[in-house]
Amino acid sequence: xxxxxxxxxxxxxxxxxxxxxxxxxxxxxxxxxxxxxxxxxxxxxxxxxxxxxxxxxxxxxxxxxxxxxxxxxxxxxxxxxxxxxxxxxxxxxxxxxxxxxxxxxxxxxxxxxxxxxxxxxxxxxxxxxxxxxxxxxxxxxxxxxxxxxxxxxxxxxxx
Numbered sequence: 001x002x003x004x005x006x007x008x009x010x011x012x013x014x015x016x017x018x019x020x021x022x023x024x025x026x027x028x029x030x031x032x033x034x035x036x037x038x039x040x041x042x043x044x045x046x047x048x049x050x051x052x053x054x055x056x057x058x059x060x061x062x063x064x065x066x067x068x069x070x071x072x073x074x075x076x077x078x079x080x081x082x083x084x085x086x087x088x089x090x091x092x093x094x095x096x097x098x099x100x101x102x103x104x105x106x107x108x109x110x111x112x113x114x115x116x117x118x119x120x121x122x123x124x125x126x127x128x129x130x131x132x133x134x135x136x137x138x139x140x141x142x143x144x145x146x147x148x149x150x151x152x153x154x155x156x157x158x159x
Contacts, residue, residue: 002089007042008034014046015081027083028065028101034087036099042086048079060084065102 002008013024031044048059063083 004089004091004093006089008039008087008089010083010085012083013080014083015079025083027063027085030083030085030087031063031065032099032102034085036097037094038090039087039093040090042088043084044086045084047082047084049082050080 010030014027015024027044027046031041034041044063046061046063048061050056
């Protein structure tokens with residue numbers, strides 16, 4: 001629907017908007033769609049705001065896939081997030097290519113040693129499923145580890 005050089009502009013809720021709208025998008029979904037279809041990413045931002053957003057400052061963070069992986073599973077806490085993405089249509093841009101999430105593409109392209117680690121991890125999970133108390137203890141230790149190595153949001157460029 002755009003001519004070459006036209007801009008697609010998206011601004012949408014991303015996280016913690018239950019019962020507000022029908023969809024919440026991951027910033028990665030839009031980003032990778034446009035990259036897979038050879039569009040130029042002009043701007044890609046995650047914004048954080050509160051329910052009384054008309055009276056409080058919003059925080060903006062530059063976004064690229066993989067930049068915030070340590071926040072992928074609940075790392076932003078209870079904050080409301082939105083995404084803002086601007087993509088420019090190029091001469092060679094398409095629209096029909098559905099992307100595969102880059103995290104999985106990377107995992108599938110891993111070396112045989114990495115593949116073996118994944119298989120061993122899967123077998124370990126099967127074993128742990130038969131021992132729920134050990135599984136709960138390991139999960140607790142793992143989440144403490146993840147919280148300790150998580151970088152504060154200030155690590156990302158904010159403007």
